[in-house]
Amino acid sequence: MSTRVTISEVAKLAGVHPGTVSRALNKKTENQVNVDTVRRVRDAAKRLGYSPNSIARGLRTSSSMTVGVIIPDLTNPIFPPIVRGIDNYLLPRGYSTVVVNTDGSDANERQLFESLVQRQVDGFIFATGHTGQSIVHEAYERGIRGVMVNRDSGGVPYPAVVGDDSQGIRASVEHLAQLGHRRLVHLEGPASFSTSRVRAASFLSSCAEFGLSGTVALCGSYSVDEGQRVMDAVLAERSSQPTAVVAGNDLLALGVYHSLRTHGLRCPEDMSVVGFNDMPFSGDFQPPMTTVRVPQAELGTESARLLLRQIEDADRSAVRVVLPVELIVRASTARVHQA
Amino acid sequence: MSTRVTISEVAKLAGVHPGTVSRALNKKTENQVNVDTVRRVRDAAKRLGYSPNSIARGLRTSSSMTVGVIIPDLTNPIFPPIVRGIDNYLLPRGYSTVVVNTDGSDANERQLFESLVQRQVDGFIFATGHTGQSIVHEAYERGIRGVMVNRDSGGVPYPAVVGDDSQGIRASVEHLAQLGHRRLVHLEGPASFSTSRVRAASFLSSCAEFGLSGTVALCGSYSVDEGQRVMDAVLAERSSQPTAVVAGNDLLALGVYHSLRTHGLRCPEDMSVVGFNDMPFSGDFQPPMTTVRVPQAELGTESARLLLRQIEDADRSAVRVVLPVELIVRASTARVHQA
DNA sequence: CCTCAATTTGCAATCGATTGCCCAGGATCG
């Protein structure tokens, strides 16, 4: 790109040493230089349209003012709001974010992580909280700053920001109980995600609390197709069928919709369905989905805040922030049909 | 972050000069080094876990191996697939992407653009193609490499990658004509977007072609709320009502759904609706939406390819790539009701 | 008038890699 203005050109115009320009233009050092000089330097810089080369600065200060955000898949609709939340906090503070997608692969995750480390990012926000061969442990060992978002830290002493999954599931179960449902099934997400287990555990304890019969069906991924597949299997069983489904997330719930449709079953008349996340447009599905709203943007913002606290204040306390969730009742749940 | 291995430590272990290490480790220069030496250096590098500091490299080579992607809003569901398409092409080639959201504000756009320039990005992909005070012109004047995606270049000689909007609209109109519709209305997107005008023009000429009466209603933004507002206005008119709506995009079409519902009208029985983009989950709306599928991921991939061609081959030809689109017929369109 | 401290600014090293230049040594050729 075209010839850019450097600090020494500004220095020449202002009649001072480059070092002085640097100090004059930097908030934390400008009090080391005479106010008149500062003004002169400022003028010169503005006149030349100077803007610092952040690569050069980064080399010297060994900070890139960049954070890496590792997510499974941007096209999963819960992530865009999280990413926006992160950006909204970070950009005004001079940081950029680089978002990478692992597609659920540990190998990808590792490779992308290394490439971001190589780019000298100042810290990471991990939204891929599976507990397997994740690089999170290693990152922590290497002294790399990071925060977990939307997923638990799984033993790694990084700060974590999560929604109140237990409470959300409990509210769902309570809602179904009040509608007269007695037999529920939970579509549990992949066991490698900490959230899956939290939600399943809460489902079982909530069923117990409200005196319902609850069974759990395990899904291999958080996707529409998998939700449909597992629901097909549930419906194929000969044992007494549930009257309501508590899905591990909205994608699985959507798969349940598809399964019901292919089986000629109506929602909510024949089967009530509750999702999780309140992802965008879940209120426009057919039928509009009852689900648990998680404050995604706030999750992002909060995680960014915690990361910056680590970077700028060297505060490494492993706080855990739990944000409240809310059950959104729409049209996919109804009073149980008296058969 | 922890102490990192530098090139001179590798040099020491391998018993050679740092410059030699650099050449040995670089694909394009490794043939300047004896194969034995290359092997020795490689071993040393591996043993020490060396990975080059890309900031230092970037300073010297004045390239950051980063591209900036400027979009209006990541939470608009058409953008995640585009961004993924870009990433899929760029990441394996060693580039990272920094995605920023303008929220439609020219001021934001300018500021974000400058901050990315300051970060020495090697080029831009602009997905914010409004023709107003955009920085696109200025960027081109400054000799900055860039590509337009999903929006036309509006006179700036950057390469552009777009879907075949005209054809998509024509197919929609033809489909409606075949269903017996005679009076159509088009919800046109904001005039500042080039796509809006292309689609509106195609709508009118297609109506003429098929002998239909077509009117156009202008929307202030591409959003659900605006679609609802404008459709409300259309329905409030006393003149002869249309029997089908061709919406400028799926968001507007969704707004039409909402409007119809509040007016007690059924889709498709009382009004057929066609969207544009086939954004994720538009097949799960109520009713499943007939819409025009645009290959978003391919748009992204292709734009990334064109950008890299500029960056690496200095090829500045202003090609214009038009990708084919496809009408997806679902349940929001039906044979016109014989009133 | 001298000393000492404080303020302001210049100087030069530094961050870590890349690369033009040049030299040493061996191969090739006439």
Add this chain to the structure above:
DNA sequence: CGATCCTGGGCAATCGATTGCAAATTGAGG
């Protein structure tokens, strides 16, 4: 056998900013 080429690799400058250190200037106090 001497001139000429290659090949391999060392040397040092360079990218553009930051920053510890020291010098210069100023002012105050004795």
